[in-house]
Amino acid sequence: MNYRVLLASPVKQQEGILSEFLDSLIRLDKSQVDLDFVFIDDHNDHILLSRFALEQPNVRILPGDTKHEYLCDESTHYWREELIWKVARYKDRFIKIALDEGYDYLFLVDSDLSLNPKTLTHLISLEKDIVSEVFWTKWKPELIPLPQVWMEDQYALYKSGREPLSEAEITKRTQEFLQMLSRPGTYKVGGLGACTLISQQALSRGVSFGEIYNLGLTGEDRHFCVRAVALGLELYADTHYPPYHIYRESELSKLQEYKENLAYAKPEKIINRNLPPEQSDLSLYDKFQAHSPQTVNPGKITLSMLVHNESGRHLERVLKQAAEYIDHAVILDDASKDNTVEICQEILQGIPLTIHSNKEPLFHNEILLRKQLWEMAMSTHSEWIIILDADEMFEDDGPKQIRELLNHSSDVAYISFRLFDLWTENHYRDNLLWQAHKWYRPFIVRNIPNFQAKWQETPQHCGRFPKNITDLRGGTSPLRIKHLGWVRPQDRLAKYYRYKQLDPNGTYGNLEQYLSILDPSPNLVLWEK
Structure with a gap:
């Protein structure tokens, strides 16, 4: 029996980046999977989504609501509160569709990722209710690459358990967390997002991206994660098949190297200092x-x-x-x-x-x-x-x-x-x-x-x-x-x-x-x- 999976993404994206995202969706391994797509077209000025829908079966495109200006540049992405909660509404709309139509899994993927073909089937094989595939990003050009998953609070890369920690201990635990994520495996974490598989059981429990009004954390993914754990669910991060994050348009030039590495990647040989795993074996x-x-x-x-x-x-x-x-x-x-x-x-x-x-x-x-x-x-x-x-x-x-x-x-x-x-x-x-x-x-x-x-x-x-x-x-x-x-x-x-x-x-x-x-x-x- 095949698993019914709904792959969903809110899309407000530059044409060159979106083209690579959609191409990676076509290349996904779909063995034992019946895969449908749903996108929210949030006022894009190109026709890539429509063309994708003509060329691929089981694609639906929904219109976005109120238009807001979304700014990103070669430094970073600029998220304002109204944009965050608009995206949260979009994601909750996907949850409702997946529940109403009886899908086994909802796969939420950001539209600036190029996925490894094995990502979806591997995540399903883990039999986790909520699991994200880890990727690494330089959130600003001068920073080292860091994962999109974390352990606590806004973006703490260490577990404190509310105990007071010295700076030395914080550093030690942070390095241990990053080293753990540099090794192929599946690990329990405190926060995740952007490339997340959610089971029907988790959906039926009531997970949501809506704002928790008495929680001061920024970002809809954090409200999702807090609510999920409060509902008795656990969050996992997997590191076997990291996507390539096209966070800046300039990073398109390195995507080809990532694609070429997919053909001969050997996860057990990854040596990671502060690099995404796909870059670690052979650096400049x-x-x-x-x-x-x-x-x-x-x-x-x-x-x-x-x-x-x-x-x-x-x-x-x-x-x-x-x-x-x-x-x-x-x-x-x-x-x-x-x-x-x-x-x-x-x-x-x-x-x-x-x-x-x-x-x-x-x-x-x-x-x-x-x-x-x-x-x-x-x-x-x-x-x-x-x-x-x-x-x-x-x-x-x-x-x-x-x-x-x-x-x-x-x-x-x-x-x-x-x-x-x-x-x-x-x-x-x-x-x-x-x-x-x-x-x-x-x-x-x-x-x-x-x-x-x-x-x-x-x-x-x-x-x-x-x-x-x-x-x-x-x-x-x-x-x-x-x-x-x-x-x-x-x-x-x-x-x-x-x-x-x-x-x-x-x-x-x-x-x-x-x-x-x-x-x-x-x-x-x-x-x-």
Whole structure:
């Protein structure tokens, strides 16, 4: 007997991405499955869905309701409350159809995925009431790839069980969770979405994506997951056949490699640091190593830093710590009018130092500065490049650990750390708008000969490294980085006005976060040493 499955997706999608999604649906293994499709056409400006319905049997297309503007770019996707709950209504409509028409399973799939042909039949074989196939995404270009499943709350990648945890324990549990998901298997999780198979039993229990009015979590998937667990159901994540997430249009170029890998993928050989499993066996780093002459100085570390009018702030403290573990320093001075350059020369005396001062400040177009600094750093031929801003430094044990960390990182091209926005010397800021410390970002990269850097070409918030650094194999470190730039009230005010001037509409950053800088009573958490 075949299982009756309804594959459903709300669709508001770019034509190139949707074409790949639909193509992957055609290629799904349908053995022992009677598969029907239902889509909600949410005001698309192309005819791909209609063409799919003409070419495939058992397809229905429903019209979307009120039109809302949905914004996404090469950085991220921007979800507003009205959009979230519109999508929730669409998904609940799919649930009703599946229940009314007696389907054995509802398969909810986001329209920016390219599915492995074995995904559906494998998920059914697991005999779970709710299970998602895991994929990995760089939610912002400068971040490492992370899964779309989690353990608790909004997006906690660790289990706390309400016990107070030290930062070291949080880091340890997060790394254990990510390592677990890098191995082929099926694992119980606390949250999931985007590629989810739901059984008839779960549907009949009353699962729903509707808002739970007294729950402050953002996103309809979180309300679905909380309600499901409250109804006595369990949530599972599977890692055998990860889809390819086309989160940005630029990622279409890498899809062909994913498709080619499907033919010979061997899940048992996956080696995952921070990469999606389909990218782990052969990274760009391996190719560079194989085909590039060795022109770097092994073990050497270059500090690379932008500075501008840093006198009386944090520069002296930052450089004194860096001097304990670096072999070379590259300083790009953005037309300082104080004695910033002299501070650098004094503190770094005895360490090879390259300083260049621009005649005119360029911070209004940050991408130019980042590219300039990158080229300066690469020219030092050190094996490792550390890029810190003039108000960033490692925690106290950093100098003792950095060199040992790099000595044991021969198989990675970059190392990521968490950055803590300190609001006082002993407290960091923590709320939905201030969560840098929950994400791992690259701060150290290997100097790879002939690496072709690709940048996020925006005048602000462009990232300190080329965006394609995270296409390589990376690692993470529990070492924390202090961001001191918010500690002094006068610096906060200066940053607030700078963002208002350079990005008044929040085009490149988050306007709500800019406004929150002046919050007189922010939520602060004690920095644990």
